[in-house]
Amino acid sequence: MEEMQKALERVIRNVFGTDVKVELSRPDAQFGDYATNAALQLAGRLKRNPREVAGELAAKLSEELGDRVREVSIAGPGFVNITLSDSVLIGQALAATASKPQNYKGQVVVTEYSDPNPFKVLHAGHLYTSVVGFAISNLVEAAGGEIHRVNFGGDVGLHVGKTMWAILKELGGEHPEKLADIPEGQRAEWMAKCYVAGTNAYEDDEPAKAEIVELNKRVYQLFASNDHDSPFAQIYWTCREWSYDYFNAFYARIGTPFEKYYPESEVADLGLKTVREQLEKGVFKDSDGAVVFEGEPYGLHTRVFINSHNIPTYEAKDVGLIMHKWQDYHFKKSVIITGNEQEQYMAVVLKAVEQFAPEMAAATSHLTHGIVKLKGGVKMSSRKGNILRAVDVLDVAHQANKKATGRDDEQAVLGAVKYAFLKNRIGADILYDPEESVSLEGNSGPYLQYAHARARSILTKAEGAERNIADLDEAERQLARKIGEYPEVLQKAVNELLPHHICTYLYELAQEFNRFYEKSKVIGDPRQATRLKLVELYASTLKDGLNLLGISAPDKM
RNA sequence: GCGCCCGUAGCUCAGCUGGAUAGAGCAUCUGUCUUCGGAACAGAGGGUCGGCGGUUCGAAUCCGUCCGGGCGUACCA
Numbered sequence: 217m218e219e220m221q222k223a224l225e226r227v228i229r230n231v232f233g234t235d236v237k238v239e240l241s242r243p244d245a246q247f248g249d250y251a252t253n254a255a256l257q258l259a260g261r262l263k264r265n266p267r268e269v270a271g272e273l274a275a276k277l278s279e280e281l282g283d284r285v286r287e288v289s290i291a292g293p294g295f296v297n298i299t300l301s302d303s304v305l306i307g308q309a310l311a312a313t314a315s316k317p318q319n320y321k322g323q324v325v326v327t328e329y330s331d332p333n334p335f336k337v338l339h340a341g342h343l344y345t346s347v348v349g350f351a352i353s354n355l356v357e358a359a360g361g362e363i364h365r366v367n368f369g370g371d372v373g374l375h376v377g378k379t380m381w382a383i384l385k386e387l388g389g390e391h392p393e394k395l396a397d398i399p400e401g402q403r404a405e406w407m408a409k410c411y412v413a414g415t416n417a418y419e420d421d422e423p424a425k426a427e428i429v430e431l432n433k434r435v436y437q438l439f440a441s442n443d444h445d446s447p448f449a450q451i452y453w454t455c456r457e458w459s460y461d462y463f464n465a466f467y468a469r470i471g472t473p474f475e476k477y478y479p480e481s482e483v484a485d486l487g488l489k490t491v492r493e494q495l496e497k498g499v500f501k502d503s504d505g506a507v508v509f510e511g512e513p514y515g516l517h518t519r520v521f522i523n524s525h526n527i528p529t530y531e532a533k534d535v536g537l538i539m540h541k542w543q544d545y546h547f548k549k550s551v552i553i554t555g556n557e558q559e560q561y562m563a564v565v566l567k568a569v570e571q572f573a574p575e576m577a578a579a580t581s582h583l584t585h586g587i588v589k590l591k592g593g594v595k596m597s598s599r600k601g602n603i604l605r606a607v608d609v610l611d612v613a614h615q616a617n618k619k620a621t622g623r624d625d626e627q628a629v630l631g632a633v634k635y636a637f638l639k640n641r642i643g644a645d646i647l648y649d650p651e652e653s654v655s656l657e658g659n660s661g662p663y664l665q666y667a668h669a670r671a672r673s674i675l676t677k678a679e680g681a682e683r684n685i686a687d688l689d690e691a692e693r694q695l696a697r698k699i700g701e702y703p704e705v706l707q708k709a710v711n712e713l714l715p716h717h718i719c720t721y722l723y724e725l726a727q728e729f730n731r732f733y734e735k736s737k738v739i740g741d742p743r744q745a746t747r748l749k750l751v752e753l754y755a756s757t758l759k760d761g762l763n764l765l766g767i768s769a770p771d772k773m
Numbered sequence: 774g775c776g777c778c779c780g781u782a783g784c785u786c787a788g789c790u791g792g793a794u795a796g797a798g799c800a801u802c803u804g805u806c807u808u809c810g811g812a813a814c815a816g817a818g819g820g821u822c823g824g825c826g827g828u829u830c831g832a833a834u835c836c837g838u839c840c841g842g843g844c845g846u847a848c849c850a
Contacts, residue, residue, distance in 0.1 A: 237790085239790085243793080244793085247793080251793085253791095253792055253793090256792065256830085256831085259830090260829095260830075266830080291793070292792085292793035293792075293793065293830080293831080294792095294793095295792080295793060331850095333850095370850080373849085373850090374849080503847075503848095504847085504848080505848085506847070506848050507848095508847060508848085515776080516776085517775090517776075517845085517846055517847080518846090518847055519846095519847060519848090520847045520848040521847095521848090522848085523847090523848040524848060525848085527848090529847090529848065529849080529850085530849075530850050531847095531850095533850095534850095554850095555844090555850095556777085556778065556779095556843085556844060556845090557843095557844050557845065557850085558844095558845090558850070559777060559778080559844085559845080560776070560777060560844090560845055560846075561845075561850075563777090584778090586778085586779090586843090586844095587843095591784095591785085621812090639786075639787085640785090640786065640787090641786085641787075641788095643778075643779080644778080644779055644780095644843095645779085645843075646785095646786095647784095647785065647786095649784090649785070649799090651799095652785075652798085652799065655798090655799080655812090656812040657798085657799085657812060657813095658797090658798040658799060658812095659785095659786085659787095659797070659798045659799090660798085660812095662812080663812065666810085666812050667812085669810080670810050670812085673809085673810060674809060674810085677809065678809085716786095716787080717787095719787095720787060720788090720797085723797080723798085724797085727797090730811095730813055730814070731813095731814070731815095733809085733813080733814090734805095734811095734813065734814045734815090735814085737809065738809055739809045740809075741809095772810095773810090773812090
């Protein structure tokens, strides 16, 4: 690919004496293996007939590439189509999983996503962002990056006050010893219930609301006085630990582990201190007793970083978080992945940071995604407890899987959910259809997992037999061509940090294989060695792609 | 009001650094098939790419405008 591109650029420079932004694309199979519209661009610039320019370009290119191409032709308004020689095509297929992008070679990259709050439940959005963030991290890692996956969450704040209020009610007062009565397996559930109860009380019950506000302050006080021993402190710290246990267990289950948590309480101080310092230097301004950053000069809006009670808002905490990450990792690049609703908020935070730490701001990018909607209902409304939890999504997928296959396969369910999330371009809201996701037909995770298992099964059956490619028949050629495209797809996915490109490709690859397999017998055929090798390359490519997505590729299902 | 995002077949989505007849899956209909795991393959119908204007040899893709939906818009995140 790269070689072709260079050759093309060279020819254009030599023949036409000008540089053109050359694009090689993968056209419809009928047109060849690569196509370029360079002649169309040149024609405009040179004020010449496009097809004439294309003809000249094709002739020279054919000469330049020699036996590496089978044919260089012109078509349509002036496209130059290139058909590779079989040996080049075979070379590409053989190198499919070996050649990886180099965008992040040797660079330290920190990715942050998921960001659940302790004392609250993991909802569908956390599942989505975890899956997406993990896949994006994998892309960076595949491109040579030294990746660090981190997580951020609010271990202080009003939601903690609400949960603590209900916990104290449940325990009948500040009795940490009674926590032992909650069975280990039910801790997360119990805390989730407490949060809902606390939220309802906060909204409906005035005296309770006052108590919750007071408890919130007491939680902050725990940190100020470094209190781990008082009964209240013991309850808080124990329950906070339960939350992290619950998070870790869930991430382990779905296979998206984190290296580090940054609890809000640990970054707030540095954020506060920094904002205060930069207030002195004029980056921030005093306004009605609060400390704000005025975004208007940059086309953004003004936001409060420290409120009038001298409490850092999330803005200041995010400042602290960025600085902590910088201290901990000295990252070359930092990627933050959150919901769309935080896009403009984050733009203000980064613009503020840019004023006093431009190197950190420049290295940080913010990717946003939409929300998950479940097809056929379950509203994600309010905080009343009727939200779509992360486990609910997995549960409905399990049910659908059982209904469709009669079995209960966690790997297939995870593959189904992850693939359903990842196949959409990141940005817009997605609609999750459990029935479709676990489907064994069509564009789904289990379909690809099965496709892999099936190919492995063929290889197992012919274990020990020779695998070797020397030439290709037409059906084999189509498959080889598709396999050879993989590095280009990966490059694109890495460039744009968009995993869905891999999904699209893998599905096309599996379809191409099925087409090949339909008419080409593998075992026992005179061309067995060639075909076995192709099956092997196909299975490896499929597996490589699925693994990048964070989806398992079992040998048997 | 202002800002950001979104609007492509009945449904769910690709395609968007402008290019060759707008592609998949599901659903509907028709074929293939005594299966190297058929969880398959081949084919048909179905689209004013939200509307209108503009730039261009060429626009789903870029620009403007309008309509529709979502989010944000100072002490929540």
